[in-house]
Each structure stands twice: as structure tokens, then as C-alpha cells.
Amino acid sequence: MNIKAPRGTADTLPEEAAKWQFVEETIKNICNRYHFEEIRTPLFEHTELFQRGVGDSTDIVQKEMYTFEDKGGRSLTLKPEGTAPVVRSFVEHKMHGNPKQPVKLYYFAQMFRYERPQKGRMRQLNQFGVEVMGSADPAVDAEVIDLAMTCYRELGLKSLKLVINSLGDKDSRESHRQALVDHFTPYKDELCSDCQTRLKQNPMRILDCKTDKDHPAMKDAPSVLDYLNEDSKAYFEKVKNYLSLMDIDYEVDANLVRGLDYYNHTAFEIMSEAEGFGAITTLAGGGRYNGLIEELGGPETPGIGFGMGLERLMMALEAENIEIPSGEDLDCFIVTVDDEADEASVQIIHDLRTNGIQVDRDYQDRKLKAQFKAADRYHAKYVLILGTTELKKKTINVKEMTTGDQVEVSLTELPGFLKGKLFRRKC
Structure with a gap:
């Protein structure tokens, strides 16, 4: 009987594991310098956490989750992403009452998504992420982005592109949402079935659709930047200014919306521009999620974070021919x-x-x-x-x-x- 690893999973053999350990230790040391502390959450959570936290309209919840019923009849799901579990822990353990604010956390965790496996996209994947909860200061947004960029740069990556956008506050998003509904409704029957559903649930996610990306209606779709109110504009300007003060280059992309429902204000992605890296260039992505903590039963608390795929990081290092130590010689x-x-x-x-x-x-x-x-x-x-x-x-x-x-x-x-x-x- 020839039993192999399940499709979409991979073994990490000793020589490669030594490289992973070096990368993870480098990142942990950076987190320590930025005064982040590690958190570890369970491998599986109640399914409702992701339905409420990630959003019913997302591909993750609708198509990609590994969900099962335990012997007590409870619906449980293997973690598909890291933010909702950390927020759940923040609320459950009343970290909002900690006198040391904001709460700055990082994690290394395995995630599980049922999607078509391809290079750099696995069904069981490894992710590094950070979450900062308890501050609405745009300087925190810039710090989180800086931390991610520092991880890549200290590992030697140079072919990087940072893309940022503002999704605005609740009022700005609602104005933009209605503009999108008005714009795409005449084309509803021409859109894919997913986007027809998104038109009702979360029309902003139509802008992120891979199926309809070449539809003519996409070219003149309302830009979220045109619907930012004065507070949201001022917030975004401060984030951009802080990035400039840290000599971090960026591009603004009004179509960057990310795939999760809980984002508002700052959204960002870091991409590899290394030759031969592949069609899927995103290395990390994240943004601000004011409102998520309340949605999961906590007090009104702002938050921001990102997730970084470690498989894709290793691919980027390989694409730029960066040698990673594979273990020391025996004493x-x-x-x-x-x-x-x-x-x-x-x-x-x-x-x-x-x-x-x-x-x-x-x-x-x-x-x-x-x-x-x-x-x-x-x-x-x-x-x-x-x-x-x-x-x-x-x-x-x-x-x-x-x-x-x-x-x-x-x-x-x-x-x-x-x-x-x-x-x-x-x-």
C-alpha cells in the first residue's frame, strides 16, 4: 500500500526544517525589538467564530473551510486564518482590561483552506501574523507595515512592492457600498454567481473578483477614495506620512479591498516582484479592523494586523537566490x-x-x-x-x-x- 501525504500538504524534511527555524527565529527577534508578545490559539475553533468574524460572504467561509461536527454535535472548524482566533482570545481573557495598552501580539500557526493546490498555495499552510488591539493611532498602522517590511528586508529580500489603500470608516464604506450597488446592478446578470451574491452582501468584494476582473464595468467602478469623508482622508494621509518618514516606498491602489469583511481604514499588501516568482505575487496582507472586536462580544476596541504566508516567503527567498543556513556543523x-x-x-x-x-x-x-x-x-x-x-x-x-x-x-x-x-x- 503506497500511502502519500494528502493533496495540498507537504512534508518539511530536516534540512528544510533548519531553514524554516532560521527564518522563524529571525522574525521572532524582530517581533521582540518591536515589543510584540507571542500568542498561541487552538488549531480549531467554533465555526461561528469564522462565520461572524471573517464574514459569511467571503470565499473562506463559503468554500474553503474544513468544518466538522464533533461527538457532542458541535460544529468546529480548522483555523483558516489567524485574526479571528486572536480576537476571540483577546475578548475571552479580557485583555482589553490590561493596563499595558495597546496589546501587541504575534503568532506562528498552521492554517487550513480547501482550495485548489498550486505552487505557494497549500491546503495546510504556515502563517506568521501580528495583531495590535487597543489603539486607533495611524502610527500603529505604519508600525505594523514597517514590521512586515523589516522581516522581509532582514532576510535579504529586495524585490518588494508595498500597495496600500483606505477603505474608510463606517460612514465612508456605506457611501461607497451604495455607489457600487448602483453601478453594478445594471450588469448583475453578466457577473459570475459569486459576484451576484456579493452585490447584496458585500459589493466591495466584487472589485477583488478573479472571474470578472476583465469585465468592462470594473474599469469605471466607483473608487473608495472618492467616498472618504474628511476624517478618513486625514487618517489615510497620516499613515502615508508616517511611511514616508520611515523611508518606506508604497503605491496607492484604490481597488485593493482584501478578501475579508472585517477591514476598514488601512488595507495593504506586500508583493514580490522577483523574476520567475509566479503569477500569485502577494506575500503578506492585512489591514485595520475596527468593529471586529465588538462583533465577537468585546468592548469597542480598534485593531490592526496582517498575515504572512511562510511558504510564499520561502519561495521569494529562493527566487532571489538568497541562501538560508540549513543547520550548523556537528560539534x-x-x-x-x-x-x-x-x-x-x-x-x-x-x-x-x-x-x-x-x-x-x-x-x-x-x-x-x-x-x-x-x-x-x-x-x-x-x-x-x-x-x-x-x-x-x-x-x-x-x-x-x-x-x-x-x-x-x-x-x-x-x-x-x-x-x-x-x-x-x-x-
Whole structure:
């Protein structure tokens, strides 16, 4: 029976996992500098959370969720996105009462979406995201965008494009909504079935339709920027000004609406312009969601965040030929000459590991020459050679592989000796 990974999923093998760990650690360090704290939410949530939080009219809720009924008859859904679960946790644990405001959180999580798998778009995907709740300051919008751009730049990406838009406040959105309904209603029968539904539920999402993107009505559709009231215009100008102060280049795209119902004011996407990256260029996207926290049972609290697909990040690094470290060389490999030394090596290895030294040995009963070859395959910095003679003297031979130099060291002094050598190398 030939069982393979389910369609739309992938294994991450050890060498690739080491690269992922490097990327994730880099991002975590950046989050720490920006004073964000990590949050972890369950892999699945009550289905109602996404129906209310993401929106019934979205493709995610209508077509892409992995939903199941548990043994108690409750409808549960594997996380398709990260914002609603974090907001649910914010409300449930009354983080709005925390004296330290705003609450600045980040997460790494697996998401699940039932859609057609293609390069960079999986059914099980990995996402990094941030959420800031408790401030309506446009400087926070700029900070969140800056954090995302910093993650990409510190990993080495250069072919980036930031696109921003303003969806306006509630009043601005309502004015624009009515303008869209008036504009698209005469063409209703020419639109796809999804857009016919969106015309009633959320007409702004028609602008984001892939099926009807070339319809003539799209070209002269009302721009949201023409319907911003004075407060919304002033807010957007401040966001743009802060980005300029941080030397962050951007383009304004009035058709950028994002795919989720909870966005208002600032919306943004970061795209890769690397040659050969592919047709789907978006690396990250997000925006402000004032109103979502109230929708999920919390007090009136503004919020903003973004989600960053890690598979797409790895693709972008590859497209720009950026080398990611795939793990350090092994510190030490112990080579044993005979059975007595083989048995004694167990305690020596344990003592070295207890002292924070990375060490491994042969477990295939190989001959001496084959053990040295194994040490080479692991790129061991030092080979520790142990035989009956050394055991009688309570010593071990330490060979530095780059120079070939070899010294005899007392077993009791071995941990300190190796620490000194390895510490100097890492410095």
C-alpha cells in the first residue's frame, strides 16, 4: 500500500526544517525589538467564530473551510486564518482590561483552506501574523507595515512592492457600498454567481473578483477614495506620512479591498516582484479592523494586523537566490576502537550533552574507518577517539578536523576543554 501525504500538504524534511527555524527565529527577534508578545490559539475553533468574524460572504467561509461536527454535535472548524482566533482570545481573557495598552501580539500557526493546490498555495499552510488591539493611532498602522517590511528586508529580500489603500470608516464604506450597488446592478446578470451574491452582501468584494476582473464595468467602478469623508482622508494621509518618514516606498491602489469583511481604514499588501516568482505575487496582507472586536462580544476596541504566508516567503527567498543556513556543523563525533570503549562512550556522551555540547556517535556497528567517514558526513568540528588504552589512562584523543591537530585530554577535563574550543570558534 503506497500511502502519500494528502493533496495540498507537504512534508518539511530536516534540512528544510533548519531553514524554516532560521527564518522563524529571525522574525521572532524582530517581533521582540518591536515589543510584540507571542500568542498561541487552538488549531480549531467554533465555526461561528469564522462565520461572524471573517464574514459569511467571503470565499473562506463559503468554500474553503474544513468544518466538522464533533461527538457532542458541535460544529468546529480548522483555523483558516489567524485574526479571528486572536480576537476571540483577546475578548475571552479580557485583555482589553490590561493596563499595558495597546496589546501587541504575534503568532506562528498552521492554517487550513480547501482550495485548489498550486505552487505557494497549500491546503495546510504556515502563517506568521501580528495583531495590535487597543489603539486607533495611524502610527500603529505604519508600525505594523514597517514590521512586515523589516522581516522581509532582514532576510535579504529586495524585490518588494508595498500597495496600500483606505477603505474608510463606517460612514465612508456605506457611501461607497451604495455607489457600487448602483453601478453594478445594471450588469448583475453578466457577473459570475459569486459576484451576484456579493452585490447584496458585500459589493466591495466584487472589485477583488478573479472571474470578472476583465469585465468592462470594473474599469469605471466607483473608487473608495472618492467616498472618504474628511476624517478618513486625514487618517489615510497620516499613515502615508508616517511611511514616508520611515523611508518606506508604497503605491496607492484604490481597488485593493482584501478578501475579508472585517477591514476598514488601512488595507495593504506586500508583493514580490522577483523574476520567475509566479503569477500569485502577494506575500503578506492585512489591514485595520475596527468593529471586529465588538462583533465577537468585546468592548469597542480598534485593531490592526496582517498575515504572512511562510511558504510564499520561502519561495521569494529562493527566487532571489538568497541562501538560508540549513543547520550548523556537528560539534563532536565520538569514534570508538573496541567494544569496551563503545560501552564507555555512552556515559561520556551523556556528560558532554549535559554540559551543553552537541555530540553524536555511530549506532551502526561500523569499523573505525567508516566511523571517521560518518564524522565527515556530519561535518564534525572535533572527533573524539576512544580505545582501551585511553580508558586505562582515563583520557581521550581530541582531533580538530580543520587542522588535523590532535591532543590527549583527561576525561574529567574534557567538557571544559571542548567548551573553551567551541566557544572561541563561535565568537
